[in-house]
Amino acid sequence: MYKKILSYRPSFKPSLVFLIIPVLIIFIFISKSFDQYSENGESKDQELENNLITVKDFLFNQFNSGATKVELKVRNGDSIQRILYDQKISPSEVNxxxxxxxxxxxxxxxxxxxxxxxxxxxxxxxNFVSRLTVNIDNITSVxxxxxxxxxYETKRVTKILTxxxxxxxxxxxxxxxxxxKQSGIENSIVAQFARLYGFEVDFQRDLKKNDKIKIFYERYLDDDGVSQRTGNIIYSEITNVEKNIILYRYEYPNGTIAYFTPEGKSIEKSLMRTPINGAKLSSRYGFRIHPILGYNQMHQGTDFAAPIGTPVMxxxxxxxxxxxxxxxxxxFISIRHSPVYQTNYAHLQDYAKGIRRGAKVQQGQVIGYLGSTGSSTGPHLHYEVVVNGRKENSQTLKLPSATPLEGNNKNFFEIQKRNIDNxxxxxxxKK
Ligand SMILES: [Zn+2]
Known part of the structure; x- marks a missing residue:
């Protein structure tokens, strides 16, 4: 199904006056959406301007030629054919x-x-189509x-991004x-930031009011200066009372990107402490009263509470x-990382595609979705780290670090670091 935002047939009735004001407001909104294409420079489009440039023209067109402007939001199962037929366009014209x-x-x-x-x-x-615009993504339209x-002429317009x-x-x-969100940081950058610090910082627990963050990253802007796409984080910093963690992007000669502290050390660990984003630690490893069975029992994992369906990595x-x-x-999913380390993920709602016995997985890859299956009192992930066959506390366990920069890479890193500082x-x- 699709929603008509504006569909208005010209006819003079007393109620017309009450229609004019909402029509004006909606029209201004729609004509703004059109503007983003006409301002592209590359495709200054006379026809579009003639049709849409002012509200006066719009009303004039309404009463004279009977043009109706419709913004349609595609819903499941919609096709352009159906949209056009719904507007009572003849089959040959639709064709x-x-x-x-x-x-x-x-x-x-x-x-x-x-x-x-x-x-x-x-x-x-x-009825005739005077114009049809289909947005392919947020920078391309036909x-x-x-x-x-x-x-009928066809034009593909792609915004030029800088x-x-x-x-x-x-x-x-x-x-x-x-x-x-308040600072205008895109979700993709927040996710990247969370991934970079996921080994060292638990965002729910460790980041508090008045802690400072600094992120320097690549943005791709359209002609209107609106950010349409993001690239990599180049530099980032978290400062709180306990620590100050700075990370510089480093591009290896083969193009691989990794992040290091100013000393060239990685904060990545062989295992992440929190294999889920934005979750709350709801039950620690250790003795507790079992929520279902009622007796004192050793909790051999860590529980993270989050909504059902939250991706688990x-x-x-x-x-x-x-x-x-x-x-x-x-x-339940169990992953073998090395002869020593193994991790378990329980009460899942579902498994990610391709996650079956024998499948190879990368760190941070989504393997399933948080649920409440099995003996569970509510939606949560029960996460276990097994070291040499023993279940250990994932939150306090000392984990081996990824390898630091050495040799030539250490020298290249120093050069890139200075460039980034500049x-x-x-x-x-410029701020
Ligand atoms: Zn648990």
Whole structure:
């Protein structure tokens, strides 16, 4: 199903006056959406301007040619054909529009929430498409429109993006995620940041009000200066009372990217302490009253509470040893990382695609989704670290670090580090 945001047939009725104001507001909103394409420079489009430049013109068009502008949000199962038929466009006209669209876009694959804009001209001998715009993603759109000779033309418009490094310095107010949102940090960067520090810092527990974070990262801006895509974090810093952890991006000669402290050390560990993002530690390793059985029992894992469906990551690279139902553990995954280390994940809602016995997994790869299967009182992940066959406390366990930089890489790192320092200095001057 799709939602009509505006569909309005011109006819003079007393109620028209009450329609004008909402129509004006909605039209301004829609014409703004169109503007982002016409301001592209590369494709200054006369036809579009003629149709949409002012509200006065819009109303004039409404009463004279009977054009109707419709913004359509694609819902499950929608097709462009159906959208056009719904606007009472004749089959031959629909065919012409689709043939034109096909030159630039395989429209068989409409996604949910994809945006489609339509301008329909209503004339005595039928309804015509004056313009059809399909957004392919947030930087590319395809336009089909009638040219001066009344023939459909097709144009693909891609916004030109410029890479610009962006510096954010902010103080934690109420949680890292809220603070990031308020500072305009994109979700993809917050996720990257969480991954970089996931070995050392538990964002829920360790980051408090007034702690400081600094992130320097690549942003891709469109002509309007709006961030449309993000790249890598180049530098990041977390400062609180206990520690100050600085990380520099390092690009190896083969192009691989990794992060190191100013001394060239990695904070990555062979295993992550928290194999889930944004979860709350709800029960520690140790003795406790068992929530279901009632008696005092050793809790041989760590519980993380989060909503059902939250992705669970492999805390280290390795091979899946078990993936399936296991009694009170419910849906359960066990990963072998080395002859010494093994990790277990219990009460899962589901397994990620391809996670079966023998599958190889990378650190940070999503292996399943948090649930409440087996003997579980509510949605949580029960996480166990097994060292030489013994279940250990994952939160206090000393874990081996990834290898530090050596030899030539150490020298290259020093050069890249100085460059990054200069870039940050420049960026902070411009602020
Ligand atoms: Zn547990």
């Amino acid at each position: 012409n529009v689709l043939n034109a669209l096909r030159r630039e876009y395989n429209f068989g694959a409409l996604r949910n929430d994809q945006k489609v804009y339509l301008i329909v001209k209503r004339e005595k001998n039928g 336009h089909v429109f009638l040219n001066k000779d009344n023939v 890479k610009k490094n962006h510096l954010i310095e902010t103080t934690i107010d109420r949680g890292i995620y809220r603070t990031a 492999a805390s280290g690279s390795g091979t899946v040893e078990y993936s399936g139902w296991k009694g009170g553990y419910g849906k 870039l940050i200095l420049e960026a902070s001057k």
